[in-house]
Amino acid sequence: MPTPARLSHPRARLYEVVRTAHLERARELAPASIVYRRRRYDFDPSVAPGVELVQAEPMAAARLLVRSGVTALEVNEPLQLSSAIATLSTLLALDLRGRLHGTRPLVVTYAIENLDPMSARPARLRSRAKLRAQRWAAGRVWRRLDRIVYGTTGARDLHARVLPARRDLESTVIEALPAPMPERSHVVRNPVQIVFLGALVGRKGFPLLVEAWSTVLQREPRACLVILGSGELEPAATALSDRHPSVTFRRDPARSVIFDTLAASRTLVLPSQPRPGWREQVGLPIVEGLAAGCLVVTTTETGIADWLDKHGHRVVEPGGDAVALAEALLATLASTRTPEDVLADLPARDGRLAADTWLFRDAGGDR
Structure with missing residues (x-):
């Protein structure tokens, strides 16, 4: 499908990869456009109708978000190094537009990474150069964030260990636990x-x-x-x-x-x-x-x-x-x-949904 001229919502989510769970959650959240690069193996297209879903390469995604005047954007967590350079490019473009128009978009992320990607030591020279660029971009993305929710205490501790301290960053931990799913009364549980x-x-x-x-x-x-x-x-x-x-x-x-x-x-x-x-x-x-x-x-x-x-x-x-x-x-x-x-033992509300509410509070509604 061709990339649209503009998104329908002032709030957007910029993902490297999209999967069915993203679409299922999107139906329970305030309206937002999802702009992504590729689909996971478990992507179910039957869940997509009703969700504004746009597949675009990094430069096209950046142009689309800038043209749309997005005021609040969720990005992949900075320690997802594979997306750091593309994320940074989009944020720089949005901030340039913001300076011209006197607005600064809210930038948020949800973090569950618990493996330090900064300590990798690739054997090949080209891979090492790419990793250095990704690390640099990740640091810039980190400094641009306004809010972050950690889905685990391990993710919080890892970020504190490998990224510079930021007193101005709003952050909290909301455990990545689900709420009970609706009862499926037609199903009988097998105890073994x-x-x-x-x-x-x-x-x-x-x-x-x-x-x-x-x-x-x-x-x-x-x-x-x-x-x-x-x-x-x-x-x-x-x-x-x-x-x-x-x-x-x-x-x-x-x-x-x-x-x-x-x-x-x-x-x-x-x-x-x-x-x-x-x-x-x-x-x-x-x-x-x-x-x-x-x-x-x-x-x-x-x-x-x-x-x-x-x-x-x-x-x-x-x-x-x-x-x-x-x-x-x-x-x-x-x-x-x-x-x-x-x-x-589970919370009354899904932890990822609760995190989204915290991240986008006071971020404005639909057009």
């Missing part, structure tokens, strides 16, 4: 069903789950596993489901199927593993599993690991063996905690 939701790749710990499944069945023969997702390890998911009647694999199901499966499950498993340049920030499957009342089995990589550990979920060390993961899964199946107990 475990669900893996997400990308079928090594960093999400899927190979470890495959290895652990035989141990789970030895101890609890009634256990069943539902795998929802796609990725390079789809053959392993197919092989596991062929080998064990207890395993069901569904490639990229509709969101309604995902929500029904979560509501029918006892446990959500996401054993994230560290990789060079990547660490699980929170994990959308974890958030959606909690909202459905699932117990969670994950690793200390997620930014809400401490909260999970304190609220009866199972958190294991990354890089552990399959037996430790199996033990954690079995512990949730045997737990006396009910889905109602899980839901009672």
Whole structure:
């Protein structure tokens, strides 16, 4: 689709990547345009109608936001280095327009990064030069922010450690926890069903789950596993489901199927593993599993690991063996905690939505 001449709203969100969850949240927030560069693998176009969604390369995005006279803009967090240069270019263009017209747009961000990208040491000279430019741009974006919400205390601590202190920056921590999702009364919960939701790749710990499944069945023969997702390890998911009647694999199901499966499950498993340049920030499957009342089995990589550990979920060390993961899964199946107990620990309002309200307070409404 061609880029429009102007956006419909004075408030906009500038994202490097857009996914279905962004669109679902957009329906619950004050109207805002979403300008993005690319789509994630889990983007569902059926959710897009009703949301002003514009795909544009960085320079085109900057021109569009300037022409539209945007007064409030959410940008990717500065420590997302892949977007820092493009973000900075847009902010410089907006500020130039602001000086000419006597207005300065509000710039805000939501931060959940918990891995220091500033300490990377690429081997190639060209990569090192690119990283230096990204770090410089990230620092400039950081200095331009007006407000920031940290979705985890780990993200707050990381920013304090690697970026200059700013007394003038408005900031707060709002834990990245969901509100309970609406009851799906047509779904019956299976007390021994475990669900893996997400990308079928090594960093999400899927190979470890495959290895652990035989141990789970030895101890609890009634256990069943539902795998929802796609990725390079789809053959392993197919092989596991062929080998064990207890395993069901569904490639990229509709969101309604995902929500029904979560509501029918006892446990959500996401054993994230560290990789060079990547660490699980929170994990959308974890958030959606909690909202459905699932117990969670994950690793200390997620930014809400401490909260999970304190609220009866199972958190294991990354890089552990399959037996430790199996033990954690079995512990949730045997737990006396009910889905109602899980839901009672959650906030009344989704943390990301609450963060958005805090970021854009007094920022003006729709045209």
